Amino acid sequence: MTQTGTVRQESRHAALGLTDEQAVAMYEKMMLARRYDERGQLLQRAGKINFHISGITQEPSQVAMTFAMDLERDWFLPYYRDYGLVLSVGMTVKELMLSIFAKAEDPNSAGRQMPGHFGCKRLRIVTGSSPVTTQVPHAVGFALAAKMRGEPSVAIVSFGEGSSNQGDFHEGCNFAGVQKLPVIFICQNNQYAISVPFSKQSAGRIADRALGYGFPGYRVDGNDPLEVYRVVKEARERAVAGEGPTLIEIMTYRVTAHSTSDNDLAYRTKEEVDLHKAKDAIPAFRSYLTELGLWSDEKEEELAKFHRAMIDEATEYAEKAPFQAPEDSFRYVFAEDEGEAR
Numbered sequence: 001m002t003q004t005g006t007v008r009q010e011s012r013h014a015a016l017g018l019t020d021e022q023a024v025a026m027y028e029k030m031m032l033a034r035r036y037d038e039r040g041q042l043l044q045r046a047g048k049i050n051f052h053i054s055g056i057t058q059e060p061s062q063v064a065m066t067f068a069m070d071l072e073r074d075w076f077l078p079y080y081r082d083y084g085l086v087l088s089v090g091m092t093v094k095e096l097m098l099s100i101f102a103k104a105e106d107p108n109s110a111g112r113q114m115p116g117h118f119g120c121k122r123l124r125i126v127t128g129s130s131p132v133t134t135q136v137p138h139a140v141g142f143a144l145a146a147k148m149r150g151e152p153s154v155a156i157v158s159f160g161e162g163s164s165n166q167g168d169f170h171e172g173c174n175f176a177g178v179q180k181l182p183v184i185f186i187c188q189n190n191q192y193a194i195s196v197p198f199s200k201q202s203a204g205r206i207a208d209r210a211l212g213y214g215f216p217g218y219r220v221d222g223n224d225p226l227e228v229y230r231v232v233k234e235a236r237e238r239a240v241a242g243e244g245p246t247l248i249e250i251m252t253y254r255v256t257a258h259s260t261s262d263n264d265l266a267y268r269t270k271e272e273v274d275l276h277k278a279k280d281a282i283p284a285f286r287s288y289l290t291e292l293g294l295w296s297d298e299k300e301e302e303l304a305k306f307h308r309a310m311i312d313e314a315t316e317y318a319e320k321a322p323f324q325a326p327e328d329s330f331r332y333v334f335a336e337d338e339g340e341a342r
Contacts (some may be wrong), residue, residue, distance in 0.1 A: 011292055012226050016233070018067070020294055026063050026225065027289055028303060030282050033059040033084040035307045036093055039315065040100055040115070044260045048319065049100045053116045054256035055081030058188055060281040061250045062158075063088050064225035065186060068232035069156055075142045077126045077135040077157035080116030081188070081254075085158065090123045093310055097318035104324040110332060111324050132163035136172035136185065143176065143183035143245075154239045156232075158186040161249075162193020164206050173247065177213035182239035184232065185247045188222070190254035195267040207249035215245045222252030223281040253279070 013023040033055070040052040055062065062084030069076070071089060078085045083096070095107050102111035108119045108127075119127030126142065128135055139157035146153045163169065164187050176183050187206050191198050210217025216238075220231050228250060235246035253276040257264040264273070289295035324331075 012288075016226060016230050018226075018229070020292075022067065023289060024294055026067055027282075027285055027295070029063045029088045030059045030084060030225075030285065031303060032093070032307055032310075033063065033087050034282060035311055036087070036096060037083055039311050041256070041260065043100065043315070049115075050102075051115055051260055052100060053080050053114075053259040054254075055083050057255050057276065057280055058190060058222065058252050059084035060225040060285060061188070061220075061222040061228045061252060064228040065156065065158075065232040065248075065250075068229050068236060069154065070236075071123075073151070073153040074236075075124050075126060075139070075146075075153060075155040077139040077142070077155060078118050078128065079132075079135065079159050079163075079188070080114075080118075080128070081160075081190075082116075082118065082158055086118050086120070086123075086125060089120075089125060091118070091120055091125070092314070094314040094317055095120075097311075097314040098321060101318040101321065102323065103318055103321040104328070105321055110328075112332075133159050133166040133168040135159065136168050137175075139183050139185075140172045140176045140181060143181035143239075144179060146182055147179070152240050154182045154184060154236050156184040156186060156236075158188055160193065161187055161189040161191075161198055161206055162196065162201055164209075165201060173209070173213045173245070176245040177215050180215075180242065180244035182242075183245045184235045184239060185245060186232075187247070187249045188252055189249050190252045192254055192258070192264075192268070194258045194262065195264075197268075205249065207247055210245075210247035213245075213247075215247065217247040217249070219249045219251060222250040223279055223284070225281060225285060255280075 037054050037056050041054060043049045044052040058081055062082055066085045066088035076089055098106040099108050100115040104110055108117060117128045118125050126138060135157050136159060139155040142155040173185060189198065189206060193201055205219055207217035207219040218231050220228055222228065231248055235248060238246060255273050255277050286295060
């Protein structure tokens with residue numbers, strides 16, 4: 001019931017099977033990913049950390065596709081901008097902060113990898129590597145294992161449109177198509193492969209490539225998280241039913257530089273970036289929830305304070321946490337016997 005006592009028409013999220021609580025939780029994760037990302041950029045500019053890579057404006061679709069998955073059964077193979085995904089799966093801001101400060105407690109790599117190279121065994125997040133798109137054949141391998149074991153799990157893997165032109169992408173898709181494996185390929189097409197615009201990367205839609213591999217391909221607007229949720233949910237249902245893979249091309253835009261080491265205005269204009277900033281899906285989703293009576297300015301203020309306190313605490317903790325001890329340099333490299341590296 002609304003405050004006026006009239007029955008509210010079914011909302012878009014309810015029609016998709018999402019509860020009001022889930023829709024609000026999606027928004028809260030989007031905002032947490034945004035605030036963490038903004039803090040990471042500030043820390044790098046302040047000289048506190050060496051490097052940060054941003055995913056601003058890609059968070060709504062990242063959160064939406066994660067909410068469409070089964071967190072207890074599925075496997076997650078994110079790419080380096082997927083803060084919305086890993087936070088939705090269950091990583092904490094403190095864990096991400098430990099990573100960008102390269103501290104020993106970092107669950108991703110004990111401070112050994114660059115930020116954004118996620119890996120968390122307890123959350124079924126498969127370790128990523130620096131060469132782009134290597135996670136695609138890895139995801140296919142996890143999907144093959146699930147099929148061989150008869151497990152109702154699905155592997156979901158994301159990557160940028162630039163890396164979709166690498167051989168790993170084609171080999172992974174081809175094998176998954178032949179074997180009808182339960183894997184979802186997510187291309188986050190943010191229009192730029194570092195400095196190369198999409199128009200110079202590909203002459204066609206990435207989603208259309210799926211036809212050549214024998215499975216469906218869809219292009220979806222990344223500024224519409226509920227549509228992203230719908231498409232990914234249906235892809236997961238197909239995979240679990242034994243109908244094989246799906247390729248989903250999410251159309252989005254990278255409003256930040258490729259990384260803190262990049263000068264993006266050397267290859268695009270501020271006007272272009274501002275145009276896409278105006279399409280940011282987070283304010284639109286907030287308005288959607290507000291119109292339904294699920295959100296308010298008061299709740300927004302409370303959430304902002306809660307996130308600020310969480311991120312401040314995580315930042316302080318990670319900054320003070322110890323680096324890995326030199327004598328532990330060979331840990332996680334060689335097999336260990338009774339706690340001793342050998």
